[in-house]
Amino acid sequence: MTRFVVARLLSSVAVFLAITLFVFLAFFVLPAEQGPRQRGGLAGNIFIRDTYWQHGSMAHQYGHYVWHFVRYGDLGSSYVNREAVTDRLWRAAPVTLSLVLGGVVFWLLISIPLGVLSALRPRSLLDRGSMFFVMIGLSAHPVWLSLLLGYLLGYRWPIFPKAGYCEMFGPTSSCGGPVQWGYHLVLPWLVFGLLNAALYTMMIRASVLEAMNEDYVRTARAKGASDVRVVRKHVARNVLLPLVTMLGMNIGVALGGVIFIEAVFGLPGLGGMFRTSILQRDLPVTAGIVMFMTIAIILLNLVVDLVYAMLDPRIQATKSIPVDDPAPAAATPRAAELQLPA
DSSP: OOOHHHHHHHHHHHHHHHHHHHHHIIIIIIIIIOOOOOOOOOOOOOOOGGGGGSOOOOHHHHHHHHHHHHHOOOOOTTTTTOOOOHHHHHHHHHHHHHHHHHHHHHHHHHHHHHHHHHHHTTSSHHHHHHHHHHHHHOOOOOHHHHHHHHHHIIIIOOOOOOOOOOOOOSSSSSSSSSSHHHHHHHOOOOOOOOHHHHHHHHHHHHHHHHHHHHHHHHHHTOOOOOOOOHHIIHHHHHHHHHHHHHHHHHHHHHHHHHHHHHHTTTTOOHHHHHHHHTTTOHHHHHHHHHHHHHHHHHHHHHHHHHHHHHHOGGGSSOOOOOOSSGGGGGSHHHHHSSSSOO
């Protein structure tokens, strides 16, 4: 287990260095050395950079960039208002993380029961209805679904707020607290969950159908075990392994839809800040968001690998058997008896 953890940590560090090199080259080396036009009456374009990017070779500048980020958490300052990028990230990151984590809970609560029930009753009305739901979820765009649910549940039938965000702790306005925070995020959670639950429903259904055809499941059902017991004791573990893997892989992809969802519902998260920084050509803020998302995905994949190793110890790194070792089958007298004569 120790070797497995060390190997995953080293691979995560290698991916981190590769991504930081790409971000440094893409945002601070390839663009022309000019910043945006200032709005305070100054004529012309003024180039703004931090002091550790001004001198030395490109390798020296990259080393300073990584060192300042790792040691001080320094990602530079915004071209627009000279505010530290990390300060803006710390304000916007909780909003995006709240949306993503709540959406994950929503799509798991939808996809797991729907996928299991569809597999237990194949070609039934529930199964056909779930496939219809899957097609809609895979085809819908985040903006369309956000506007539709916002109109139906926020305007036509005002059950939830149409837009806005309330702080959970230390509110600076009258809208705040855990209740108002969750109340304003129900619609974004529902949109984020529906967009991703469709794919997971189809995956869970296929995994349960495959596991139900295994010999040990047939034996358990022949002994009189109910469907609930078979799924809980024999099928759930085999379905959980690919579910954990897909969860780690798809959260990073699903973050792309956060930009549209936050824009429609007016959430002050990383998605809206990323869109604004691109329009303003604010390179340090854009690069900081890319770095933050990258590190979050790396840490998430590391956690998924460790959880996967705990669920299935067979994937842990093991010592390989030398080629010149005797065959394990001939190590026991019973195996020797079964060998054919020469």
